[in-house]
Amino acid sequence: MEKVxxxxxxxxxxxKMTDTGREAATKVALDALDRAGLEPKDIGYTFVSNxxxxxxxxxxxxxxINTSLGIPEVPSCTIESACSSSSAALHEAFVHVAGGFxxxxxxxxxxxxxxxxxxASTSYFAMGADYAYESRNGATFPGLYATLATAHMHRxxxxxxxxxxxxxxxxxxxxxxxxxxxxxxxxxxxxxxxxPVAWPLKLYDCxxxxxxxxxxxxxxxxxxxxxxxxxxxxxxASARSGSIAALxxxxxxxxxxxxxxxxxxxxxxxxxxxxxxxFLEVHDCFTIAEILALEDMGFYPKGSAARATxxxxxxxxxxxxxxxxxxxxxxxxxxxxxxxGQVVEVFxxxxxxxxxxxxxxxxxxxxxxxxxxxxxxxxxxxxxx
Amino acid sequence: MEKVxxxxxxxxxxxKMTDTGREAATKVALDALDRAGLEPKDIGYTFVSNxxxxxxxxxxxxxxINTSLGIPEVPSCTIESACSSSSAALHEAFVHVAGGFxxxxxxxxxxxxxxxxxxASTSYFAMGADYAYESRNGATFPGLYATLATAHMHRxxxxxxxxxxxxxxxxxxxxxxxxxxxxxxxxxxxxxxxxPVAWPLKLYDCxxxxxxxxxxxxxxxxxxxxxxxxxxxxxxASARSGSIAALxxxxxxxxxxxxxxxxxxxxxxxxxxxxxxxFLEVHDCFTIAEILALEDMGFYPKGSAARATxxxxxxxxxxxxxxxxxxxxxxxxxxxxxxxGQVVEVFxxxxxxxxxxxxxxxxxxxxxxxxxxxxxxxxxxxxxx
Numbered sequence: 001m002e003k004v005x006x007x008x009x010x011x012x013x014x015x016k017m018t019d020t021g022r023e024a025a026t027k028v029a030l031d032a033l034d035r036a037g038l039e040p041k042d043i044g045y046t047f048v049s050n051x052x053x054x055x056x057x058x059x060x061x062x063x064x065i066n067t068s069l070g071i072p073e074v075p076s077c078t079i080e081s082a083c084s085s086s087s088a089a090l091h092e093a094f095v096h097v098a099g100g101f102x103x104x105x106x107x108x109x110x111x112x113x114x115x116x117x118x119x120a121s122t123s124y125f126a127m128g129a130d131y132a133y134e135s136r137n138g139a140t141f142p143g144l145y146a147t148l149a150t151a152h153m154h155r156x157x158x159x160x161x162x163x164x165x166x167x168x169x170x171x172x173x174x175x176x177x178x179x180x181x182x183x184x185x186x187x188x189x190x191x192x193x194x195x196p197v198a199w200p201l202k203l204y205d206c207x208x209x210x211x212x213x214x215x216x217x218x219x220x221x222x223x224x225x226x227x228x229x230x231x232x233x234x235x236x237a238s239a240r241s242g243s244i245a246a247l248x249x250x251x252x253x254x255x256x257x258x259x260x261x262x263x264x265x266x267x268x269x270x271x272x273x274x275x276x277x278x279f280l281e282v283h284d285c286f287t288i289a290e291i292l293a294l295e296d297m298g299f300y301p302k303g304s305a306a307r308a309t310x311x312x313x314x315x316x317x318x319x320x321x322x323x324x325x326x327x328x329x330x331x332x333x334x335x336x337x338x339x340x341g342q343v344v345e346v347f348x349x350x351x352x353x354x355x356x357x358x359x360x361x362x363x364x365x366x367x368x369x370x371x372x373x374x375x376x377x378x379x380x381x382x383x384x385x
Numbered sequence: 386m387e388k389v390x391x392x393x394x395x396x397x398x399x400x401k402m403t404d405t406g407r408e409a410a411t412k413v414a415l416d417a418l419d420r421a422g423l424e425p426k427d428i429g430y431t432f433v434s435n436x437x438x439x440x441x442x443x444x445x446x447x448x449x450i451n452t453s454l455g456i457p458e459v460p461s462c463t464i465e466s467a468c469s470s471s472s473a474a475l476h477e478a479f480v481h482v483a484g485g486f487x488x489x490x491x492x493x494x495x496x497x498x499x500x501x502x503x504x505a506s507t508s509y510f511a512m513g514a515d516y517a518y519e520s521r522n523g524a525t526f527p528g529l530y531a532t533l534a535t536a537h538m539h540r541x542x543x544x545x546x547x548x549x550x551x552x553x554x555x556x557x558x559x560x561x562x563x564x565x566x567x568x569x570x571x572x573x574x575x576x577x578x579x580x581p582v583a584w585p586l587k588l589y590d591c592x593x594x595x596x597x598x599x600x601x602x603x604x605x606x607x608x609x610x611x612x613x614x615x616x617x618x619x620x621x622a623s624a625r626s627g628s629i630a631a632l633x634x635x636x637x638x639x640x641x642x643x644x645x646x647x648x649x650x651x652x653x654x655x656x657x658x659x660x661x662x663x664f665l666e667v668h669d670c671f672t673i674a675e676i677l678a679l680e681d682m683g684f685y686p687k688g689s690a691a692r693a694t695x696x697x698x699x700x701x702x703x704x705x706x707x708x709x710x711x712x713x714x715x716x717x718x719x720x721x722x723x724x725x726g727q728v729v730e731v732f733x734x735x736x737x738x739x740x741x742x743x744x745x746x747x748x749x750x751x752x753x754x755x756x757x758x759x760x761x762x763x764x765x766x767x768x769x770x
Contacts (some may be wrong), residue, residue, distance in 0.1 A: 001484075001485075020517070022517075051444055052444075053512075054437075054439050054509075056516070057508075057511075057512050057516045057520065057521070058512055058516045059436055059437075059465060059467055059512040059513050060466060060467035060512070060513045060514075060630070060756055060757055060760055060761065062466065062627065062760075062761070063627045063628065063629070063756070063757075063760030063761055064515055064630055064631075064760070066627050067629050067630060067631075067634070071627075072627055072628050072629040072630075073626055073627055073628060073642070073643075073646055074627050075625035075626050075627050075761065076466070076627055076761065077464050077466045077470075077474075077476075077477075077761075078464070078465040078466065079462050079463070079464055079465075080444060080445070080463040080464075080465065081445060081447065081461070081462045081463065082444055082445035085462075088462040089462075091462075092462075092477055092480075095477075095480055095481055095484060095486050096480055098484065098486075099386075099480060099481075099483065099484025099485070099486065100386075100484070101480050101483075101484065123442075124439075126442075127438075127439060127442050127443055127444040127445070128444050128445045129445075130449060131441065131442045131443045132405070132407075135442065136442070240460035240462075241458055241459075241460050242431075242447065242448045242451050242456075242457055242458055242459050242460050242461055243457050243458060244448070244452050244457040245445070245448040245449055245452060245457075246452075249452070257458070258458075261458055262460075371448070372445055372448075375445055375447075375448030375449070376445065376447070376448055376460065376461065376462075
């Protein structure tokens, strides 16, 4: 098996794009290549994610992006796995390069829905759930994650102020991130006073609707080692798992089985232990999701991550920084760009480019990206080269 | 590199489904596994194609299919490349198994749009073209392929009766295929008298709007050789290419560059020559597309495939049978099921299951699947084991 390096990664500012998805994807792809020191003609395959491109009346966007990059002959496909689309695309890129089928691949995720009204956007997002059993009956993601939050509170006594600690921390981190949708800190009072969305989740428990684009360039180091101009990240693990999608068919709602399985696989692949990891970017589409991620992946015993968060353990200066970027909660969550965006944070942290949110010399990082309420999960582990 | 075998393949009858896409996908997956002699728990990854699942309000369909199969923990993703979606998915499955990352993978494509009216269906299909430069301005696929047909007629003198020969042949083949959308032969008179759609293309130059589903199971023979109950097909080549998507930016409209490149790669990979191939399943979304495929892939010199077709060379009893299944033209074209459906024909021909369309002991077959007007193309070559 060949080694696989992340040679470059870049994103735009998440929020509201005037660019179309294809335009934004092309720009971040060029930025990621530029950061790597590579050119479009080095790329052998383009894995695009653009789950809701149909909202822009555009499917089959890979050839359009490749044409804009000046490499129309390069094959492409679009990979969708709801909110875990671009981490699923990264997995494909990893397999192609690790298997020796390609020397370099481009992963690019883009999403734009801000031209639609809230009902239309929500309807698109809800298609990631089980239509026949969930979304058709009115269950959208705030309601589904509220169900998970309620179960966790019931079993472990998790408190609103502990969920609020996730929101306050992630907004504080995003305030130092020029890529973030929200760049203002919030207080616990603001959190606690925010409007209910789906009990027990309030407005500040929920990530925003964001447009955005992010790209990752992966390479075989044997072919490109001498040309790279940034510090690369070795992919120590690229692991995915599925689970029963619809909540009503699960036996336990206090965790996501796909996160548990994907993390187990990733730690097995990497031969690392939880304590080796310097920081995490996890899928905090809602505050409860960050708590579930920390417990499901074995960083905290079940029922203990919320209190640890409230005590500051996962803050920038804590013993295990979580979502230094601001996470989906505050950096934003443009569905198909989210997984690739997590890798941008790893790249910037490893390259000392993270400004006021820079961690002191991290060398191992983990990204965790969930599809919907955990029908899919991808976990990647990266090592600074 | 590990060898990769197609162990089983199955499809439903293309046409109009009462099943939803997810239901149909699950059924054909079970049929393909049953033909192989394998069980869902043998599968390590599911690659779904369902380009227009959003028309059924369902994205992220992989976990739903895997849950119905009883393997919810198996990872999945959805792969889109317009009309070449499920051949792009087959390529991913090939890479995973050939690279040693998986022992067995499921490829399943499904599409259902028949619950929509014609305008809505056409609008979805048109999203495979370049929205900014083609579909927004009213160019849908009949018009775009009419442009290609016109260029070919202008340069090579291709005649309506020669395009008609493609339609008559493929309807004749489909009359022997219980999976086909259309199972009635047509005459040249019917063809010539059919209504104009986009000059020079008439109704019988065009494939129908079909619902449908098809599945392919690929395996590492070292792991499953002793359990298989059908004749497997070794994948000798799995090749993809892209090209400039929008017609107005191309320098030549008498062929599809992506077909040329993908076929070159496939023949290089397989170390075979054109003359070794016993039959082809090619992408005949319009009659002209079959002519372009035969010329672009080097089976006929440019400008000669239409006459050869009219002379019967590509008929069931001809020297190079093309689309014994009836092709997209008459078997039908449910976008995301089409590429996998082509492999079903290869599987049935290699297993002597093709009834009145059975070819005499074919041992090498090629499938050719185009995305849109050739922004993408996949070519696979299979050898009977």
